[in-house]
Amino acid sequence: MSVSRIESIFAGQRSAGRAGLMPFVTAGFPDLETTAALIPALERAGASVCEIGLPFSDPIADGPVIAASMHDALQRGLRLAEVFEMIRAVRPQTTMGLVAMVSWSIVQRRGAEAFIKECATAGFDGFIFPDLPLEESDAARALANSAGLTCSLLIAPTTPAQRAAAIARACTGFVYLIARTGITGVRSDAPEIESRVAALREVTDLPIACGFGIGSADAVRAVTKHADAAIVGSAIVKRLAEVREAPIDQRIAAIEEFVRDLASGLGDAASAGRY
Secondary structure (H helix, E strand, O other): OOOOOOHHHHHHHHHHEOOOOEEEEEOOOHHHHHHHHHHHHHHHHHEEEEEEEEOOOOOOOOOOHHHHHHHHHHHHHOOOOHHHHHHHHHHHHHOEEEEEEHHHHHHHHHHHHHHHHHHHHHHEEEEEEOOOHHOOOOOHHHHHHHHEEEEEEEEEEOOOOOHHHHHHOOOOOOOEEEOOOOOOOOOOOOOHHHHHHHHHHHHOOOOOEEEOOOOOOOHHHHOOOOEEEEEEEEHHHHHHHHHOOHHHHHHHHHHHHHHHHOOOOOEEEHHOOOO
16 A cells, blocks of 8 residues: 555654644635745745645634634635645645645535545645544545545544544544644643643554644744644734735745744654654
8 A cells, every 4th residue: 555645754754753843824815826835835944744724614623813814715705626726736846745624514515525536636635624523534534545645633632532542543644633722823832732642652653743822933842842743823824914915925935934933943853752
């Protein structure tokens, strides 16, 4: 069985004793031209996997910053076909993993098999379905696997240990560990994840990526002492909103600089005793 791009990326980081940075961007915010230009810029800045949020009118667990970016894209008439076209165009420009963060209701509306094939053909490498319960995930996971794509489900701070273990075992590519309760958004303190990561490592060999509330190099450093990757979303989208009226080259430069600073927090994974 062939190894997916996501698996190869994490295997390479593990071999090098490095953790990874996973930025999140909303497709089509502030426009698709910016999203397309941002993807290779994020890789230049040190990211290894990028989450592409597909706009949804009622985003799950997303705070006001990301929710506003999705509503903005939808109000301007963004269509999924345009997102797929953009990914097809940018895929040859980056070796970074591209993961679609998408509500399962969108997938069902278009037909799960057709949607997943569309994503694979466009150049996505995997999925995160934030609103898909474990008990209803068999078909999604099977379809993703058949298309050669990974499928990650979310583990919340309130998830009981036995259920967290079951979710981790069901994931492919990586496990998405939510760092905090509540909705997404930048926080000033670093999340406490050491014991939760240790418990998951007892039941899975998959990399563990941790997100929610991470917005600085110090927070990235704190998270990647234990997890294999830090996910940063609201902090990036917030900065993009702040520079949205600037010329596109200035927008891209501002985000690239910010993500490069975030990547400076990636520590030596081997010294953290994780491998």
